[in-house]
Amino acid sequence: MLGSWRPRTLVKYVPFRYLPGVAAAVAVVVLVALGLVEEREYWSLERFFEFRGARRPTAPIVIVVIDEPSFFELNKQWPFPRKWHGEVIRRIAADRPLAIGVDLLFPEPSSMGPDDDQALGAAVEAAGNVVLGSAPKIEYRPGIGVQWDQNIPVAPVRRGAIVAPVQMVQDDVDGHVRKAPLRLAVPDEAGKDQLRVVDAFDVQLYRLATRAGLRAAPLPRGDTVLVNFNGPPQTFPWVPYYKVMVREGQPEPEVERGFFTGKIVLIGPTSDVLHDVFPTAFARGSEQMPGVEIHANVLETYIRGNRVQEVPRWISTVLAAAGALVGAALVIRLHAARALASAALLWCVLTIFAYVGFLYFDTWMRGMAGTLGLLLGYGATVVENFVREQREKRRLSQFFSPEVLREVVRHRDDNSLGSTRRLVTVLFSDIRGFTTLSERLEPEQVAEMLREYLSEMTEIVFRHGGTVDKYIGDCVMALYNAPFEDPDHAVKAVRTGLEFQEKTLEVSRRWEEKLGVQIRNGVGINTGEAVVGTMGSRQRLEYTAIGDTINLGARLESITKEYGVSIIVSEYTHRMLKNEFMTRELGQVTVKGKSQPVKIFGVLPGSLRKHPRVALEAAAMLLLVGVGETCRATTRDISEGGMALGGVPETWAAGTEVEIRCEGGLLPKPLTAAGIIAWRRDGLAGVKFTGLDAETAPVVADYVATHAR
Template sequence: MVVAVATGALEGVEYWSLEKFFEVRGTQTPEAPVVIVTIDEPSFIELNKQWPFPRAWHGEIIRRIAADKPLAIGIDVLFPEPSSLGEADDEALGAAVAAAGNVVLGSAPRFEYRPGVGVQVDQNIPVKTVRGDAIVAPVQMEHDDVDSHVRRAPLWLAVPDEASKTGFKRVDAFDVQIYRLAVKAGLAGAPLPKVDRMLINFNGPQQTFPWVSYYKLMRREGRDPEVEPGFFRGKIVLIGPTSDILHDVFPTAFMRGENQMPGVEIHANVLDTYHRGTYVREVSVWISTMLAAAAALIGAALVVRLHAGRAFITAALVWFVLTIFAYLGFLYFDVWMRGMAGTVGLFLGYGATVIENFIREQREKRRLSQFFSPEVLREVVRHRDDNSLGSTRRLVTVLFSDIRGFTTLSERLEPEVVAEMLREYLSEMTEIVFRHGGTVDKYIGDCVMALYNAPFPDADHAVKAVRTGLDFQEKTLEVSKRWEEKLGVQIRNGVGINTGEAVVGTMGSRQRLEYTAVGDTINLGARLESITKEYGVGIIISEFTHKLLKDEFMTRELGEVTVKGKSQPVKIFGVLPASLRKYPRAALEAAATLVIVGGGEECHATTRDISEGGMAVGGVPDTWGPGTKVEVRCEGGLLPKPLTATGVIAWRRDALAGIRFTELGAEAAPAVADYVATRGR
């Protein structure tokens, strides 16, 4: 680890962490008054000209900017060759540069070693006609060897100088020259860093600084420039390409991959860093090396001193503290501490503990899998050091649901078919239980027992249990439809729900344990499920569950049941979806007679009210339970128009049934709506 840090082997991950610090900090508003005049795609379109633009245009731009008396003007465009449009084109630009008096032109000296020839230098400075006596400074970006990202800015570069003994001379960088001109013109800012190169404190992605398209400063086709006079007063103005097609874009902390930052905006970030005095200071490599060594020792100590799980938590806490410490140093003091080396050292130190813990846990899971279901097993392993799954008394809501008449149904079918049906049905029901945060306690044949508020607290346990029951009813109809098409059988289910205290935890023998609940609360839940058919409803809940429900459910009191061993009877309620409440009802002046067809039978029933959503009817056969599809007809007496509708039995109580309409006839729909609107309540 020490060697890796000292040799720079971890530079890539260190730079990655620095970029993450920038991302977490986010975009900050620049303080330096920098404005960028962008050579961009809109300018190519508006000016109807591709690159390069005539240099006389640049001269016109500079004159317009200079008229506003900016602090300094930097041109991030190279003019190493005479203009293809002739010397007059160069002279127009040169005259504008000279007249402004505060322009810095860019250069890009390149050095190339050729065997047998030596070092060849390409000066890449503006031609004499353009530069005149203006300041010329190198604009090169410094690319890191690891990933070619631009993170640092040199404050000076060595350029060829025949008069020097070394053949080179030290020249201040482009941004330094611009900053000095701005300070000389009155900009109040921090002094330049006393370093050779610095880490740039990037403000954000592109366009963090104001952009003005090049064409907006040009007079064209009789149109005046779009930028108001005085806009550039007291500003540092940079002119440079931002279009990707000019290939002057680079990866930076905020912009990587295909979306990179224009070089001219990197210069803007450098200038703002100078102005704030907030260049990012790097902690010594030797300090980072010592940090990595110390972290590795801490990791090793955790392996020796602590349990594997606690070692992981402690190591993660140490890593978190180191990361926060490093980030706060970056955020408030502009200091970059190479923390990834310490992180790698720390995790290598306790890596053996993590591996050992994993192997031991897998061995323990294999041993315990014969006792627990997968759901409970995960919690047993997770809480194996405490007694959170031990038997305790707690408030729970229990749900029982089974298929009505399944024993008779199974006698008609082959065992393999029954097994496949059960697998499909129980899988659907289990998914619903899990979706509402319940725990499947057990399957008893076709019966599902589910618990809520166990093993972990859930304030809405009663509500979620009832939602589960309603979804059970809906999903059972879907399953029944599939089975009717495949096997010619239909199914209905009943759901019983109760809330109360029970003993919950791992129970059983020394040979086999399971996570379950026992007590009168559980027994009453099972009893409620068993009487759903008797009351002709799909779901029955106890008064204890009913007290905990919210307004999203519509309930109907069904009566009372006597619980074995209890002196007081318990009130019970049927549950309907709250969506039925959105239909106002209208009472009829007299009972109306209906013809209803359902389940292969036809009956004459009566009703005393109606809504757009359905009606309550009396006199339907006892065999028509919730879910039975029906057709309703009333030729006259009920409405001005004949009533025709299809629907489904939503609830039953003795001979009374609730029909939920699935479709009203074309003439009946407006007639019902009008009737309810004038007489509804």
């Protein structure tokens, strides 16, 4: 079965839009498994320590430090005589401390002779509660093989003492000390090839102190613990080494009697010269923490029982994967900006929750993987959305204006393009005689003309808030009031049709000059309910409308030439025009499949209504532009925008360009004009002036003004 699996199989079980989130979840799990997030996790833990700040230690711990002032006051370079260490231990032991820990190594005999070692050993033995440090290590020596170096104190020094390893656990990630070992494997003194497990330095001190009466929490289980650091260096009390010694000229040490009573006393170097400093949560860079104070923090953690408890890593990993899915879901369900704000709020809540757990319950949950998951899920889905939006925009830009397209993309998730029944106005526009025209031209010329014509018409549709449903050859189908509500949809459709007529004349003039052909178009407009939305197969979807309303719109466009008008609207559209346009009733038409006829109206150019008309009876000669055919006619009325004539052949349909010369009647002089037949009714032809020469225009204006009074 596994051999037949394909990546597409995943799509069957995971919604496509969630795939970026799933991919982000898988990626973050892999990153966690490879340990690539671990350094950032520990970085976040250290930030928690910083936000919490330093706190006062509660365990009775004091550190005798071998610091720079001690070198200066004692006027001695390192190493100090071991008998000095013995004197310090005797002074401390005289106060009956709980335990004494010496964070110094004595693996070789003293360079000052055996008496030096004997003096230190005698003091250690007399105290009876001293833990000395060792540093066992493993080395590979050529020709010999693997060798263990015990690095334990020499025999004269360690008599009567507990010897325990003092190694720090430094992370491989960044070298910081965060954990302390409870026990370590060391070479057995009986045979260096054998190992034995012993308690670590701090555990031995803990045991001595509790046996001496210190009340403390039980030791934690396991091999290592996360240390709950109290603060930066010197958070625990420091006593300079020289103040514990009896110096020349001073009968007593500077430290008063009883100062060390009931305390755990650590002795160790803090001077940078001795290179026993390490980076920790509170000490990084140039200010690192002395190893002896790290031991103090470890002891405090054991005594208080407040080790930092890690939430199991698998839980953090699951939360990281969930974060990726949540980040993706937010983008899918919300707008990108709101999703980002929600993701930021969620991150803040989870971070506060994790910090509260750390602050009050000493619990650490790895949060950087979750943060990374949230960012990856959000980012991957935003990128996928952007790519998909651009793809959708390119596909939908042929149907919607840029303004509508922005709204469509913005509301893409609220089913704006889903199939719904709604009131729409549909417009059909077709080039008359296109088939005959195509036969006269080369295919390349037809394609170029169509591209120019359809581009001009599309711009007009978009300008009036319409949606281009489709192109059918030379036919344009446009919708209004879809996909978004527009109360003026019928008016805007008619305005589109009127502008179609004007723009078609411009295109026609260009093509007449280029190829000697003219084009005219007819427009049919209907208003009613239709099913609108994305339709088609899974391989190809289109935004379209279906229903009787659409069929009637197409029928009206097909009969414009028959009625001698350029634009026909149905009675349903006519009711919504609110006297916005000049119309005339043309009659009724029956649509195939319907028994009830529908009233239809012709829409006249708006310019015909702008000018008052006055009666005029004069002889006129009309020339059909581009054809050369002429006719005699009689004028009936005239305005500055056009005139009505009788006797014009019925074959001269609306949209025909003509040249007119008329004279006689009450005209003071002959008139010459260019125009277009705007309408035909009752044997009359209405001509809209498209050009009046310089002499004719004032004559027409004066005639109309005089006879309109």
